[in-house]
Amino acid sequence: MKELRLMKGNEAVAEAAIRAGCDGYFGYPITPQSEIMEYLMAQQPEKTTGMVVLQAESEVAAINMVYGGASCGKRVMTSSSSPGISLKQEGISYIAGAELPCVIVNVVRGGPGLGTIQPSQSDYFQSVKGGGHGDYRLIVLAPASVQEMADFAGLGFDLAFKYRNPVLILSDGVIGQMMEKVELDEFKPRFTKEEIAKNTPWATFGKTDDRERNIITSLDLDSAKQEKHVTHLSEKYKLMEENEVRFEEFQTEDAEYLIVAYGSSARISQKAVDIARAKGIKVGLLRPITLFPFPKKPLAELAKQVKGILSVEMSLGQMVEDVKLAVECKVKVEHFGRYGGIIPTPDEVVAALEQKIIGG
Amino acid sequence: MSDIITKEQIRQPENLVYSKTKLLTDKALSYCPGCGHGTAHRIVMEVIEELSAQSETIGIAPVGCSVLAYEFMNIDMQQAAHGRAPALATAVKRLMPEKYVFTYQGDGDLAAIGTAETIHACNRGENITIIFINNGIYGMTGGQMAPTTLPNMKASTCPYGRDVATMGNPLKITELIAQLPGVHYVTRQAVHTPGNVRKTKKAVRKAFDLQKENKGLTFVEIVSNCNSGWKMTPVQSNKWMEENMFPFYPLGDIKVDGQLIK
Amino acid sequence: MTEEIIIAGFGGQGVLSMGKILAYSGIMQNQEVSWMPSYGPEMRGGTANVAVVISDERISSPVINSYDTAIILNQQSLDKFESTVKPGGLLIYDPNGITHHPTRKDINIYTIEASEEAGKLGLMKTFNMIVLGGFLKLKPLIQPEFIHKGLEKSLPARHHKLIPENEKAIEIGKGLIKAVQVL
Numbered sequence: 001m002k003e004l005r006l007m008k009g010n011e012a013v014a015e016a017a018i019r020a021g022c023d024g025y026f027g028y029p030i031t032p033q034s035e036i037m038e039y040l041m042a043q044q045p046e047k048t049t050g051m052v053v054l055q056a057e058s059e060v061a062a063i064n065m066v067y068g069g070a071s072c073g074k075r076v077m078t079s080s081s082s083p084g085i086s087l088k089q090e091g092i093s094y095i096a097g098a099e100l101p102c103v104i105v106n107v108v109r110g111g112p113g114l115g116t117i118q119p120s121q122s123d124y125f126q127s128v129k130g131g132g133h134g135d136y137r138l139i140v141l142a143p144a145s146v147q148e149m150a151d152f153a154g155l156g157f158d159l160a161f162k163y164r165n166p167v168l169i170l171s172d173g174v175i176g177q178m179m180e181k182v183e184l185d186e187f188k189p190r191f192t193k194e195e196i197a198k199n200t201p202w203a204t205f206g207k208t209d210d211r212e213r214n215i216i217t218s219l220d221l222d223s224a225k226q227e228k229h230v231t232h233l234s235e236k237y238k239l240m241e242e243n244e245v246r247f248e249e250f251q252t253e254d255a256e257y258l259i260v261a262y263g264s265s266a267r268i269s270q271k272a273v274d275i276a277r278a279k280g281i282k283v284g285l286l287r288p289i290t291l292f293p294f295p296k297k298p299l300a301e302l303a304k305q306v307k308g309i310l311s312v313e314m315s316l317g318q319m320v321e322d323v324k325l326a327v328e329c330k331v332k333v334e335h336f337g338r339y340g341g342i343i344p345t346p347d348e349v350v351a352a353l354e355q356k357i358i359g360g
Numbered sequence: 361m362s363d364i365i366t367k368e369q370i371r372q373p374e375n376l377v378y379s380k381t382k383l384l385t386d387k388a389l390s391y392c393p394g395c396g397h398g399t400a401h402r403i404v405m406e407v408i409e410e411l412s413a414q415s416e417t418i419g420i421a422p423v424g425c426s427v428l429a430y431e432f433m434n435i436d437m438q439q440a441a442h443g444r445a446p447a448l449a450t451a452v453k454r455l456m457p458e459k460y461v462f463t464y465q466g467d468g469d470l471a472a473i474g475t476a477e478t479i480h481a482c483n484r485g486e487n488i489t490i491i492f493i494n495n496g497i498y499g500m501t502g503g504q505m506a507p508t509t510l511p512n513m514k515a516s517t518c519p520y521g522r523d524v525a526t527m528g529n530p531l532k533i534t535e536l537i538a539q540l541p542g543v544h545y546v547t548r549q550a551v552h553t554p555g556n557v558r559k560t561k562k563a564v565r566k567a568f569d570l571q572k573e574n575k576g577l578t579f580v581e582i583v584s585n586c587n588s589g590w591k592m593t594p595v596q597s598n599k600w601m602e603e604n605m606f607p608f609y610p611l612g613d614i615k616v617d618g619q620l621i622k
Numbered sequence: 623m624t625e626e627i628i629i630a631g632f633g634g635q636g637v638l639s640m641g642k643i644l645a646y647s648g649i650m651q652n653q654e655v656s657w658m659p660s661y662g663p664e665m666r667g668g669t670a671n672v673a674v675v676i677s678d679e680r681i682s683s684p685v686i687n688s689y690d691t692a693i694i695l696n697q698q699s700l701d702k703f704e705s706t707v708k709p710g711g712l713l714i715y716d717p718n719g720i721t722h723h724p725t726r727k728d729i730n731i732y733t734i735e736a737s738e739e740a741g742k743l744g745l746m747k748t749f750n751m752i753v754l755g756g757f758l759k760l761k762p763l764i765q766p767e768f769i770h771k772g773l774e775k776s777l778p779a780r781h782h783k784l785i786p787e788n789e790k791a792i793e794i795g796k797g798l799i800k801a802v803q804v805l
């Protein structure tokens with residue numbers, strides 16, 4: 001049997017990273033995710049798996065350490081919360097441009113600016129539409145439980161290496177701070193030198209006579225080449241859209257209305273579905289697990305069945321735009337959200353459904 | 361006649377020995393009881409009051425426990441992103457050279473994430489005053505290691521003590537910036553005893569006076585306690601500070617009149 | 623069965639750890655659990671609270687705004703959470719330091735003189751376990767053997783020698799719970 005523990009989301013992602021064979025973590029303290037580095041420092045994985053854990057002088061330094069480590073074909077990661085993730089955007093753009101695999105965790109708090117340390121989902125645009133400069137995409141995983149915080153560490157590394165692309169785990173203060181039951185995976189060994197040479201032959205691990213030198217860069221002064229490079233990136237993103245869409249449906253079979261929500265909002269909305277069903281309202285929930293690639297097709301399918309869709313987010317309304325695009329305005333789509341660190345209650349979600357979708 | 365004075369007598373204006381400067385608001389300080397931040401705020405505000413410079417001073421608050429300094433300091437203030445206060449102060453002073461401009465920053469803000477801004481503002485010799493609160497820890501976020509955390513000192517991101525081999529040595533940023541020609545006056549003080557408070561106030565006054573004379577950057581470090589982050593009572597923390605922080609961060613002037621003190 | 627509980631008091635009263643022991647014990651009894659704290663430095667010296675859900679089924683929302691049980695250890699928390707108890711629900715509070723007592727008539731109210739008893743017995747460290755005992759007396763959701771396992775799991779190994787003391791405190795708490803009649 002797998003090991004069962006009661007853990008915070010922040011601790012779970014840290015423990016799971018060690019078990020996923022992570023080679024290096026680089027971070028800078030910020031609430032509500034400081035437990036990730038605190039947990040790693042207390043575990044001292046350098047003494048067991050050999051994983052390096054380093055407190056950097058800033059988020060800018062931390063993401064550039066990730067660039068350096070990823071360039072060597074290593075499994076590396078960083079974590080932060082919203083203001084710190086903003087600082088990392090330059091580095092993330094370079095990492096995407098240079099096609100480097102890594103895992104970035106954002107335990108979102110309310111913004112803009114220094115904002116609040118309470119939970120929010122207001123970094124959706126930043127996560128799925130770019131954030132840094134240039135034409136690029138991140139694979140964005142949205143955990144809705146402590147278990148998924150753990151699971152997505154390993155999944156994140158797998159996807160990152162499969163596509164040579166940064167993976168963002170978009171969590172929030174609720175998922176990061178709460179404790180739930182977690183089943184932990186077995187320890188997976190870190191990559192050996194041989195595996196790195198074989199699986200990531202592009203990495204900088206020392207030029208030998210049998211190959212050309214490897215260069216990691218995001219620069220191409222020749223525009224024709226840069227266009228080709230960006231086209232190559234776009235093909236990669238298309239592949240992700242074809243193969244990596246993940247989502248979960250809840251009580252949608254007979255649904256006349258639909259709620260779309262991710263992360264902690266999905267948990268709250270699930271309770272809202274129960275409450276609404278008890279009142280006789282036939283509503284279901286679609287929970288995107290990947291925010292990029294976004295579950296467009298299942299949404300378009302459900303749009304044929306339901307009379308209206310409520311997008312529930314802890315923001316002013318960001319994902320709602322993708323929901324509208326997915327259903328091509330064939331059915332009414334409205335947004336409901338609380339923001340600035342306020343978490344909506346299930347009752348508020350039901351009330352919004354009744355007012356904006358059923359009554360409206 | 362009894363020599364015990366009554367409450368009413370104590371409250372007579374002629375018996376008044378101290379009153380809070382008007383440059384501190386009435387808002388209750390958000391600092392932990394026993395923390396040095398409050399005293400440091402008071403000193404800076406008293407100096408500005410003495411200079412009659414409420415309308416002539418712009419303060420820049422950092423990110424750290426003193427992020428809310430603008431709630432307590434009754435002057436015009438800006439609140440910077442983490443580490444960037446000297447950059448804001450640079451622009452404020454360049455655009456309003458006749459004003460007093462100061463930043464108030466913790467060690468994480470000034471010596472980790474903001475190292476570049478600190479060093480370059482110093483190197484450009486900006487005519488600003490930096491008040492640097494060194495408590496050897498990240499107070500605000502719950503006690504993580506700071507660049508100034510002492511060797512072997514415990515913090516939440518070095519729960520077994522700071523291992524200098526892997527986490528680096530404590531950064532004596534004050535000695536470092538003192539080397540730069542743009543920096544005119546550098547001193548290290550404390551605020552945990554009345555005597556130290558008086559010295560610190562003199563130092564802050566001097567820094568502001570030199571700023572008025574456009575002498576270059578003036579820098580006052582205050583070695584302070586963080587009883588919450590150090591997990592001690594206020595009294596224990598002051599003792600611990602004297603026994604451990606002061607030997608590593610000795611008090612006194614480091615650079616005066618543009619000359620390093622040997 | 624789903625039990626939604628709020629535990630609230632001052633930081634330092636062991637509110638979060640009481641919730642953790644309860645949640646871990648739930649896992650040991652093969653139940654689903656969630657533990658959602660208030661967090662951040664703004665809690666410094668102020669109030670701390672944690673919402674614990676124990677259920678036979680997968681838990682939907684870990685964030686809740688009405689509770690089956692409120693366990694309250696100071697006045698601020700009583701003021702904040704009395705109104706959030708579901709009608710017919712349970713409110714347990716330690717009357718020490720309480721000046722405005724609860725007034726609702728549609729819920730079941732009990733007191734537990736835990737801090738006074740802990741002070742008398744010199745058991746301040748297990749004060750929160752006395753309170754937990756009071757709760758378990760009224761709602762025996764978790765069997766003693768699983769509480770034992772929960773304690774083993776939540777306390778670091780070096781504190782395992784204190785488990786009997788904690789269990790004793792739970793037993794003491796069971797005897798201290800008193801029904802209150804709101805007139």
Ligand SMILES: Cc1ncc(C[n+]2csc(CCOP(=O)(O)OP(=O)(O)O)c2C)c(N)n1
Pocket residue numbers: 028029030031059083084087114423424425426442465466467468469470493495497498499500501506586
């Ligand atoms: C970009 C960014 N990263 C991290 C944080 C989180 N943060 C807030 S205060 C702080 C450290 C403050 O420590 P220090 O400057 O030593 O001041 P103190 O709290 O000890 O007074 C950190 C890391 C933030 N607000 N913004």
Ligand code: SF4
Pocket residue numbers: 390391392394395396397425495499500585586587588589
């Ligand atoms: S955490 Fe430390 S620095 Fe912050 S207010 Fe408390 S004692 Fe002062």
